[in-house]
Amino acid sequence: MNLKVVKNLSFALFFLYFFLVSIKLLEKGIKTLGAEYTDQLFESVSNPFAGLLVGILCTVLVQSSSVTTSTIVGLVGSGVLSLEYAIPMVMGANIGTTVTNTLVSFGHIRREQEFKRAFAASTMHDFFNVIVVIILFPLDLITGFITKMAEDGTEFLLATGFTATKPDSPIKNAIKWGSNNILDGLNAVPFIGNLNENSYRVYAVILIIIAIGCIFLSLRNVVKNMKSLMLNQIEMGLDKALAKGGGLFAILIGILITFSVQSSSITTSILVPIVGSGILSIENAFPITLGANIGTTITAVLASFAVDNSAGLTIALHHVLFNAIGVAIIYPIQFIRNIPVNLAKSLAVVTAKRRYVAILYVLVTFLLLPLLGVVIFN
């Protein structure tokens, strides 16, 4: 093991710990704010459609579904955001995260054929997530079957004594120790200490802002260090996926790459230039993208280790199940599998000829429609 590997691994582990501590800080900040105030704050997402659109918008703004879903886990864990409101927001995060690789495809805009392939490779992820939301969102809203499965999963994990989920687990204790020390450090700052005593709401808001900033910073550094650590493995994995030409193996590669770097955007953004250059077909890149969709859910599961309320684990498991069921619905039958791929290809034909359509597509899908929807549903 060389020095660089040790450095990257140490930093990744440190920032992973810091990430969990940040979730705990968020939980504390929310609790300090008080139930009365937080109820008002989350009233805007009481409509599930508004929640879905807020999820999209937040993820587009921070360019990371992991930040959004982890924050949601923190909110659910603190008890201020109910599962009912959180579920659509997580679904929205799934859609919002696809904007990153769509923006990456713009790097190929100078060459028509290349851009056509690259844009299709990026938007098939959009279409997949939108189709899955169209199918599963109302179904889960009406029957609650994924929620029930997630609750059963939580109960099962708690019953089996899965260490990280126990209130007095060493992981939870270590996280509490870290967050308490940070809080003590913050309170030692005279200005913040005074706020804590005299104006608890301002203090809570500062705490929440610091916590979200820390979540963002720590996740970014986990991704950066893990990517650096896993570069060779990612290349080898993609080489193998290329050789096998898709299928379940490619889904597994997508899961493993995303799991190891903690970011689906990294995986899907890597695919865009590879498909753009024409060495990987859109059809064969599709299962890797689906794998990335499943792999990204691990971050929320990790975040749930930091919160006391078991609902945090439930929302994380809901995210895992939602994405896995989506793949199970879309991928096995070729006719269904081809729908998002063909939709992406058709859109790419139009955008390659009229490139302003690509810009319009991003603005309308990821900003205008969600904003408009939030206004309408509120």
Next chain:
Amino acid sequence: MSKNSLDNIDAKLTEMLTNSTRVFDISMNALLGDTNLDSVRDDLYDTDKAINELHREVRREMIIHSAVNSRSLDIPLLLSYMTMSKDIERIGDYCKNLFEIAETGNTFVKGEDLDSYIELRNDIGKLIVYLQSCIALDDESKVQDLITLGSSISTDIDKRITALLENKEKIQYPVATTLFFRYLKRIVSHIVNAATALIMPTDRIDYLDE
């Protein structure tokens, strides 16, 4: 930048050169020996196809490497790989051209200059192997030696071609011999160009004499 994936490209370039040695030997033996052409034709074309496939694999490796390492990319290195793989791939093509000379019934087996041709074959064969070791060792002085040696062989071939064009030599197959030297010169040039890619600045690759 990840080392292993680049090592993989190096390995593929080395394999391309191993195959180039094979097609070079087959085609030169067809011209300078008593080889039954039918017995080696498939081997020659299959080996050339393998070189072409390795060339494509190198390109694919480079795309994947670029996609994964987009923020810490050694662009000059990738450009040199691109030009090296192209030069090595061309060796196989010229060897096929040499074989085609033999297929049209031309042979130098009974010619007076056979010994000097065999010597030339040995020198160029060694040059290909030398390029392989240059890629493996990353030793600038070795690459300089290769470039010097290749340039000297190239100058020698040029003199022979000029002599042929000026009708100074009486030979049995003048057209075939001219083409033979011409193709050998191209092979040597591609070996030298591939070597320049190992040490020269990107803008000067292939332009040794300027």
